[in-house]
Amino acid sequence: MSRTPIPPLPPLLSSATMSVGYTEGVLEYAVERGCHRTRLLHAAGIDAVALTHPDHRIPLAAYLRLVRQASAMTGDSALALHWGAAVACAQVSVVGAIGSASGTVADAFVQLNRFARLSFDFGEAPDVDRYRIERVEEGIWMFDTRPHVDSTRELTESTFARFAVGMRLRASHPVLRAVHFSYDAPSHAQEYADVFQVPVTFGTDRNALLLDPAWWDHPLQATPRTTHRILASHADAQLAALQRTRSCRGRVEAVVRPLLAEGAVSMPAVASALSMSRQTLLRNLKAEGTTFAEVVAGLRESLALHYLAEQKATVQQTAALLGFSEAAAFSRAFKRWTGKSPRAFVDDARDDMRDGTRPDRASARA
Numbered sequence: 001m002s003r004t005p006i007p008p009l010p011p012l013l014s015s016a017t018m019s020v021g022y023t024e025g026v027l028e029y030a031v032e033r034g035c036h037r038t039r040l041l042h043a044a045g046i047d048a049v050a051l052t053h054p055d056h057r058i059p060l061a062a063y064l065r066l067v068r069q070a071s072a073m074t075g076d077s078a079l080a081l082h083w084g085a086a087v088a089c090a091q092v093s094v095v096g097a098i099g100s101a102s103g104t105v106a107d108a109f110v111q112l113n114r115f116a117r118l119s120f121d122f123g124e125a126p127d128v129d130r131y132r133i134e135r136v137e138e139g140i141w142m143f144d145t146r147p148h149v150d151s152t153r154e155l156t157e158s159t160f161a162r163f164a165v166g167m168r169l170r171a172s173h174p175v176l177r178a179v180h181f182s183y184d185a186p187s188h189a190q191e192y193a194d195v196f197q198v199p200v201t202f203g204t205d206r207n208a209l210l211l212d213p214a215w216w217d218h219p220l221q222a223t224p225r226t227t228h229r230i231l232a233s234h235a236d237a238q239l240a241a242l243q244r245t246r247s248c249r250g251r252v253e254a255v256v257r258p259l260l261a262e263g264a265v266s267m268p269a270v271a272s273a274l275s276m277s278r279q280t281l282l283r284n285l286k287a288e289g290t291t292f293a294e295v296v297a298g299l300r301e302s303l304a305l306h307y308l309a310e311q312k313a314t315v316q317q318t319a320a321l322l323g324f325s326e327a328a329a330f331s332r333a334f335k336r337w338t339g340k341s342p343r344a345f346v347d348d349a350r351d352d353m354r355d356g357t358r359p360d361r362a363s364a365r366a
Helices: 018-032 036-043 047-051 060-074 079-086 094-100 105-119 149-170 189-196 213-217 225-245 248-262 267-273 278-287 292-309 315-321 328-338 342-354 361-365
Strands: 017-019 057-059 131-136 139-144 178-179 208-211
Touching: 017 018, 017 060, 017 189, 018 047, 018 057, 018 060, 018 079, 036 060, 047 292, 057 060, 057 248, 060 079, 079 149, 079 189, 094 105, 094 248, 105 131, 105 213, 131 315, 139 149, 139 213, 149 189, 178 189, 189 278, 208 213, 213 225, 248 267, 248 278, 248 292, 248 315, 267 278, 278 292, 292 315, 292 328, 292 342, 315 328, 315 342, 328 342
Parallel strands: none
Antiparallel strands: 017 057, 131 139, 139 208, 178 208
């Protein structure tokens, strides 16, 4: 099946990423609507293994291919909008879970800004709020300040639909008063009216929801403080990890990962995907004390350990997933990385599991 093309993303978004939770959420929704999971992932260029790690990131371009291919497969041009209306944020993101565990809507808004980058990250500075509010006579405008909305309309559709439905479920009276979008009305504009159930205006100067001001102090369901602290601590750790992936190495790994199985990893292709020249890529990696070859080898080693120890893949399967033409070549590389053959590593991993320990890279090299 051919991939649904998407317009080139602006350079600012070339390294933008989505959370696995959001990606898996829309994938499961599409499968429930009749899409074939494996075919859909292939069409989007997403490695299914990447979805087994809840803290991994998915390139924004791949996420958009997933949504648009699913839309084409189901014949639902408003799939992103319908998904947002059907699935609560807490089901697909730790951000939603933290928001639900907050004391009031105002408290939840603070947490939303604090952790918004975990859902979808556009490279903004940590001190830049994704959402802002403006109190006016007719209510409170809640603005989404995300850049390049025209190129990523599906994100606005699902996010705003999720907000709108969540408000209806929690409030005893209508909270949402109006919705504005900066882009032109899509072909499925009538679906917006059905989902939001308030006046919807396209082609304005904002992407924003107009809310009843009383909603801001609305109490949310009480949650134990310990639960909130655990969720916030985990989210803080994810934010720190996300900041590390903004390094040149992290960006290269994000591009290389889905290309490994196709054996199509090349420096010019990766540089192009990152909207930089080959020389710039080399220079940036050198500044971080590494090389392109070292990044690819390190990623392959890390994935090899994961496939063999955690996914229980065979040596042949792992070799294919990492882009090796034959198992023997993979075995030689694995022994060079770890000092052990793949089969010896798997045997040791089984022994470790029986002893109640977990194999890691250090033990692989012991």
